[in-house]
Amino acid sequence: MRFTRAEYCVIACAEAWRGAGEVLASPMGLIPSLGARLARLTFAPDLLLTDGEALLVRPDGTPEGWLPYRQHLELVAGGRRHVMMGASQLDRYGNQNISCVGDWALPRRQLLGVRGAPLNTLNNPTSYWVPRHSRRVFVERVDMVCGVGYDRAAGLGGAARFHRLARVVTDLGVFDFATADHSMRLVSVHPGVSVERVREATGFPLAVPDDVPFTREPGAQEVRLIREVLDPAGARAREVPEGAGS
Amino acid sequence: MGDKTMTAEEVVSRLASGMTLGIGGWGSRRKPMALVRTLLRSDIGDLTVVSYGGPDVGMLAAAGRIRRLVTAFVTLDSIPLEPHYRAARERGGFALTEVDEGMFQCGLRAAAQRLPFLPVRAGLGSDVMRVNPDLRTVTSPYADGETLVAMPALRLDAALVHVNRADRLGNGQYLGPDPYFDDLFCEAADAAYVSCEQIVDTAGLTKGAAPQSLLLKRLSVTGVVEAPNGAHFTSCAPEYGRDEEFQRRYATTPWPEFAARFLGADEAAYRAAVRDWRKEEERKEEER
Numbered sequence: 001m002r003f004t005r006a007e008y009c010v011i012a013c014a015e016a017w018r019g020a021g022e023v024l025a026s027p028m029g030l031i032p033s034l035g036a037r038l039a040r041l042t043f044a045p046d047l048l049l050t051d052g053e054a055l056l057v058r059p060d061g062t063p064e065g066w067l068p069y070r071q072h073l074e075l076v077a078g079g080r081r082h083v084m085m086g087a088s089q090l091d092r093y094g095n096q097n098i099s100c101v102g103d104w105a106l107p108r109r110q111l112l113g114v115r116g117a118p119l120n121t122l123n124n125p126t127s128y129w130v131p132r133h134s135r136r137v138f139v140e141r142v143d144m145v146c147g148v149g150y151d152r153a154a155g156l157g158g159a160a161r162f163h164r165l166a167r168v169v170t171d172l173g174v175f176d177f178a179t180a181d182h183s184m185r186l187v188s189v190h191p192g193v194s195v196e197r198v199r200e201a202t203g204f205p206l207a208v209p210d211d212v213p214f215t216r217e218p219g220a221q222e223v224r225l226i227r228e229v230l231d232p233a234g235a236r237a238r239e240v241p242e243g244a245g246s
Numbered sequence: 247m248g249d250k251t252m253t254a255e256e257v258v259s260r261l262a263s264g265m266t267l268g269i270g271g272w273g274s275r276r277k278p279m280a281l282v283r284t285l286l287r288s289d290i291g292d293l294t295v296v297s298y299g300g301p302d303v304g305m306l307a308a309a310g311r312i313r314r315l316v317t318a319f320v321t322l323d324s325i326p327l328e329p330h331y332r333a334a335r336e337r338g339g340f341a342l343t344e345v346d347e348g349m350f351q352c353g354l355r356a357a358a359q360r361l362p363f364l365p366v367r368a369g370l371g372s373d374v375m376r377v378n379p380d381l382r383t384v385t386s387p388y389a390d391g392e393t394l395v396a397m398p399a400l401r402l403d404a405a406l407v408h409v410n411r412a413d414r415l416g417n418g419q420y421l422g423p424d425p426y427f428d429d430l431f432c433e434a435a436d437a438a439y440v441s442c443e444q445i446v447d448t449a450g451l452t453k454g455a456a457p458q459s460l461l462l463k464r465l466s467v468t469g470v471v472e473a474p475n476g477a478h479f480t481s482c483a484p485e486y487g488r489d490e491e492f493q494r495r496y497a498t499t500p501w502p503e504f505a506a507r508f509l510g511a512d513e514a515a516y517r518a519a520v521r522d523w524r525k526e527e528e529r530k531e532e533e534r
Binding site: 053054055066068069070073076077099100104106107108109110111112113115116117118119121122123144145146147148152153155156157158159160 | 319331336372393394
């Protein structure tokens with residue numbers, strides 16, 4: 001069976017929540033949402049999901065709890081959550097920017113604002129999803145540090161004891177920070193993507209092991225769930241078109 | 247017990263240039279838009295606006311009424327980046343205090359509890375500390391010795407919020423799934439003005455609704471305005487969802503043109519302008 005790039009991305013996102021236990025999965029973006037729901041339906045059945053508003057829901061939409069924003073922020077501080085955020089810029093130590101591009105005092109492009117990124121990164125495991133891996137996103141230095149990376153966390157002492165960046169998933173591959181200095185490392189490439197292509201699209205030197213595996217294929221049940229249950233309309237191909245970045 | 251009902255114009259007559267104004271809701275959800283529009287029809291400006299920002303911020307920024315904005319984000323939700331806010335920010339139209347969502351909540355809490363600050367872990371290590379050089383840290387006096395951010399109180403001169411129902415005394419009720427932070431905005435303010443879809447008798451508030459939906463207590467509410475559809479074009483569940491089509495129109499129309507066509511002399515004129523626009527769109531649709 002042939003799988004699309006978007007489907008490999010869903011699998012790679014889902015894997016972020018493997019072994020997370022009974023915590024809230026907070027995916028931002030379509031493919032992370034599909035990944036979280038897939039994980040919940042398969043290998044991470046204890047995960048909690050929201051409806052994007054104030055309800056905790058089962059994968060079929062049945063409410064099982066109430067989580068208005070005020071409680072959501074409390075829950076973040078309590079740490080029982082693994083968030084997958086987007087990133088307009090990300091550097092080699094995982095510092096993330098979603099606030100603005102250019103000088104903060106008078107930005108070239110105003111984006112969302114810091115949102116909850118500072119809170120998230122100091123309090124619960126954080127992963128990132130980048131649908132278009134490029135040198136515009138993976139930069140030497142981000143313009144405004146919203147999500148805190150490992151180099152900055154290292155200087156915070158006890159305040160950083162809950163800081164953990166789990167993984168970065170892009171349309172090209174999967175990355176983590178499991179190196180001696182916590183700089184970003186290539187974990188796997190999606191089939192059809194070369195290591196060279198990933199290097200070219202990354203604006204800083206990337207740690208690359210000698211053998212880089214391919215991102216794992218979806219299992220039979222997983223691909224059925226993705227195609228027939230979670231995204232029968234195929235919206236995932238709009239977030240990651242076929243042949244993206246290869 | 248005083249009857250606190252008033253018109254939106256009376257609310258705005260109690261506001262003044264230079265004030266610090268908190269605005270409830272979240273993004274493009276349950277924003278007190280009728281009160282914001284009335285404010286826009288006045289000449290009040292030089293405001294410090296404190297908001298989890300949506301089109302309230304976009305409009306006030308576009309109209310040049312904001313001296314300083316305190317926020318964690320500005321978004322239209324279904325349109326992630328608020329175009330009027332972006333334009334104003336990119337031309338340096340106002341000063342910005344950019345804090346994290348959790349820090350913002352702490353600031354409101356501190357203000358509501360008359361504390362100078364509350365400690366929070368969020369912000370450390372991020373550039374929130376760089377762009378807010380007045381922010382200070384505090385060290386835990388206990389054995390852990392942890393360093394935390396001392397988020398200063400976000401005390402407000404006035405707060406504007408919109409809920410589903412209220413009585414004439416200022417008891418306010420939300421019937422949607424999320425209270426957002428509207429009670430905190432009211433408690434953090436010297437004067438709080440509540441617009442609502444409908445004013446009902448006090449006894450009517452709990453007919454068919456649970457008492458925990460009574461979000462706003464009259465002791466922290468100064469004025470009550472009946473403003474049906476008063477959150478338009480943002481959502482006000484369960485009464486109505488976001489008017490996505492009209493929000494798209496707002497997002498794609500230059501502000502002076504939007505204001506000239508839709509703001510009108512009062513809310514009745516606004517509603518009429520929106521009705522006319524909708525008819526025009528339907529005609530265009532039929533012609534296609």
